[in-house]
Amino acid sequence: MKVTRELFSDVMVPNYNPAKMIPVKGKGSRVWDQDDNEYVDFAGGIAVNVLGHCHPELVGALKEQGEKLWHLSNVWTNEPALRLAKKLTDLTFADRVYYANSGAEANEAALKLARRWALDHHGEQKNQIISFKKGFHGRTFFTVTVGGQEAYSEGFGPKPGAVEHAEYNDLESLKALMSDNTCAVMMEPLQGEGGIIEPTDEFVKGVRELCDQHNALLIFDEVQSGVGRTGKLYAYMNLGVTPDILTTAKSLGGGFPVGAMLTKADIAESLKPGTHGSTYGGNPLACAIAEKVLDVVNTPEVLDGVKQKEQLFRDGIKAINDKYNVFSEVRGQGMLLGCALNDEYQGRARDFLMASNDQQLMVLVAGANVVRFAPSLIIPDEDIREGLARFERAVAAVVNG
Numbered sequence: 001m002k003v004t005r006e007l008f009s010d011v012m013v014p015n016y017n018p019a020k021m022i023p024v025k026g027k028g029s030r031v032w033d034q035d036d037n038e039y040v041d042f043a044g045g046i047a048v049n050v051l052g053h054c055h056p057e058l059v060g061a062l063k064e065q066g067e068k069l070w071h072l073s074n075v076w077t078n079e080p081a082l083r084l085a086k087k088l089t090d091l092t093f094a095d096r097v098y099y100a101n102s103g104a105e106a107n108e109a110a111l112k113l114a115r116r117w118a119l120d121h122h123g124e125q126k127n128q129i130i131s132f133k134k135g136f137h138g139r140t141f142f143t144v145t146v147g148g149q150e151a152y153s154e155g156f157g158p159k160p161g162a163v164e165h166a167e168y169n170d171l172e173s174l175k176a177l178m179s180d181n182t183c184a185v186m187m188e189p190l191q192g193e194g195g196i197i198e199p200t201d202e203f204v205k206g207v208r209e210l211c212d213q214h215n216a217l218l219i220f221d222e223v224q225s226g227v228g229r230t231g232k233l234y235a236y237m238n239l240g241v242t243p244d245i246l247t248t249a250k251s252l253g254g255g256f257p258v259g260a261m262l263t264k265a266d267i268a269e270s271l272k273p274g275t276h277g278s279t280y281g282g283n284p285l286a287c288a289i290a291e292k293v294l295d296v297v298n299t300p301e302v303l304d305g306v307k308q309k310e311q312l313f314r315d316g317i318k319a320i321n322d323k324y325n326v327f328s329e330v331r332g333q334g335m336l337l338g339c340a341l342n343d344e345y346q347g348r349a350r351d352f353l354m355a356s357n358d359q360q361l362m363v364l365v366a367g368a369n370v371v372r373f374a375p376s377l378i379i380p381d382e383d384i385r386e387g388l389a390r391f392e393r394a395v396a397a398v399v400n401g
């Protein structure tokens, strides 16, 4: 059967509008389409392919576990799940892990845990959840309601209640909503989808203090910022603030679907047997791969490399911008960078994405005004240079109409 892009419209629900070309093969930070055209990958599967495509150690882990044991359900536990949980708890503030298959599901678990914890310890009036405008937490109905873009949550009927939104980086707006009835504050310690927006030190510390003052749990959604992307294993490690619950997915599986919620032992007590679950959660195949991802990413070579590669990107983007004057600033950290368009190019991020695609470069947007790069943490320097050369041609194409 010949597979074409036209087939997409014939057989798929139209909620996505993918590019014209269909990738068929990837190696490191290069991807090939059906016609054997080669692309440089600055998108990384939306901050997922943390070690590029088909990393030999991940392929090895997949094959090894694939010939041993794929799936059990949670009626039985398994070795990869327990080994991964041991590593995640040894490496972070957390001492308990819950597994899911995606970021949204990890967040769903975090929100349900927070509500149960508040009920167990304070009573049912403590159910308010506060999050931030422009925040993104996934597409289940609860997580999309907690997310800060109404466009994503409207039109699906009555929403889960007691969810309110403050302004990111504006402590007063959070303060105005908070009370002893606040059960949790959920935030990204670096907003991704919302436009690559970093919190100020003062803001994160203030959020933590307000949570402590009102006995509310602080949930960090590190689905996009986690697993080495900022140059630290988790972004919170750079902020001097520790959450009560942390969610991780995307890069955790390096391209294999897996998610996890991490928390402290006393809070975890509220997810008693039967309160929550997932058929696939803790699947041995997924956990074996995630374990390998952690082993490879959590090394000085990879984490220090992220900072060096960030500088290469920043220098290259600056040189392009000196020539074409399209960006007002470059935001973000490590291998999660956003080029914010200046006044003249407002609303045109997608034009830069399409022009990049024409130059055989895969990039992302974060909203209408930011071009986003979320490549592999180990993207070779020569691929960065080649990708930036292609990006320069794409920028020139947009500027010259």
Ligand SMILES: *Cc1c(COP(=O)(O)O)cnc(C)c1O
Pocket: 101, 102, 103, 104, 105, 107, 136, 137, 138, 139, 188, 192, 193, 221, 222, 223, 224, 225, 249, 250
């Ligand atoms: C992508 C993302 C999610 C949702 O993850 P899925 O795996 O798509 O469900 C949640 N939170 C943040 C911060 C994300 O970037």
